[in-house]
Amino acid sequence: MEAVVKSWHETSKVEARVYFLLDNEKTDTEKYAPVVNIDKAFESPDTHRNCFPFLRQYAEDSFSRASCLVTPKSIMSYPQVWKGQGSRKWKHGQQDGFFVQFETPFLQKLWFIPSSNEFVCIWCILIKLILHLVVYFEGCTIGESFLLLLIIIFFFWVFYKF
Template sequence: MAESESKPEASLKDQGNEFFKAGNYLKAAAIYTQAIKKDPSNPTLYSNRAAAFLNLVKLQKALIDAETTISLNPSWDKGYFRKGCVLEAMERFDDALDAFRIAAQHNPQSTEVSRKIKRLTQLSKEKKRSEEVDNLRSNIDLAKYLDGFKSELAQKHVNEEYWKNIFSFVVETMETAVRSWHQTSNVDARVYFLLDKEKTDTKKYAPVVNVDKAFESPHTHGDCVSFLRQYAVDSFSRAACLIVPKNAISYPQVWKGQGPRKWKHGQSDGFFVELESPFIRKEWFIPSSSEKGQILCRASVIVLNMFKLVQTMLGRKALLNTLEVTYPGNARFLRCT
């Protein structure tokens, strides 16, 4: 009797298999469902329906059937294999690997399972790296990489409010440039000015000046420096910060001829940052690379380089103006460095 009762279920399973082979996964799933109603404890039927649901991209239903297959026959590798395939489609690569490894324990000879494990191991590594890149691109925090610069500012500036303003100014300028680089693989050559809140005529003087032509030749370079010095004086600037992409510099290419000991970035793309204030002048290069098809600035490897892209941007008069604001009445006794 048991044999005669199993024939309809076997027939339904065979029908489902035929539809599956023909690529009619919806019909196959429907036939497997009919068979399951007649034989609800048959793990093969759930396994087959899981495969049909997977091809229909009904992943949650496929996962439920795969787990039911495992619960009905925990020692059968097919249930774990089905589960691994579904989890792979969900891009849950680590969980999929766990399922395939259990399948391999129950069927060590399966070359299909071995291929899955090899493939998923690589996909898992790639996904983790991609997530790391996304995290680095979205969570830009340069302040923690500038502790040395911050300490130097604190030592050189008696006025705490002033040096903190400069530090915030530099961090904000750098982070703006990094975001632009991540979005467009480029930054505009610009000088950002830290203007005096009380003295600067903000209707006349903007905090940003484009200098895209400044690095084309010695002539345009010199003209730009003269303009910046006058602009700094007229706008009562307290500090200036230059941002310029390496690929925009025809003159001066300060990194050439330095050798690998002084210039450690080879042909790396990226951009320079140059700060000038009355008490301190700093130059950085922020390199970029392509990671998983995305442009990434590695903030953790910001390197201080003693290469001056421009002559003094503020000029002596602008520096004295700033010193007078910072130390009223004592500017003439202070030396600009």
């Protein structure tokens, strides 16, 4: 995420990629890379429909503990949710930014991060913290998993108060 933020600050661009948190002991690193480019995933409904089952299977086959998709709004031909109207009107207007989708076996969340610096910094800190918690609590008991989930919910609640 730090490289993504640095790229955004320096060039106002990010690469469309999925970052996987691979299991150091189980993952065949000759076969599975921690980063997958997805620059073509948003070109059409067909490529979009095929990309995400592939990524989920990749995560499962590579024993990934978490994944984080990052893609700039500017490359998305499909779906363009910001063109919604009425009750589905896009609350960010025409503001540029990027999408982040974070997934673990027990959590899936999607955000749009506007290009303003303060939002980017807050989100990157939050996502970094979540990744550290996922690694820390790997192989934990049900009680510890519940604690992790409560911590994550708390951080989402705090962010939405900004």
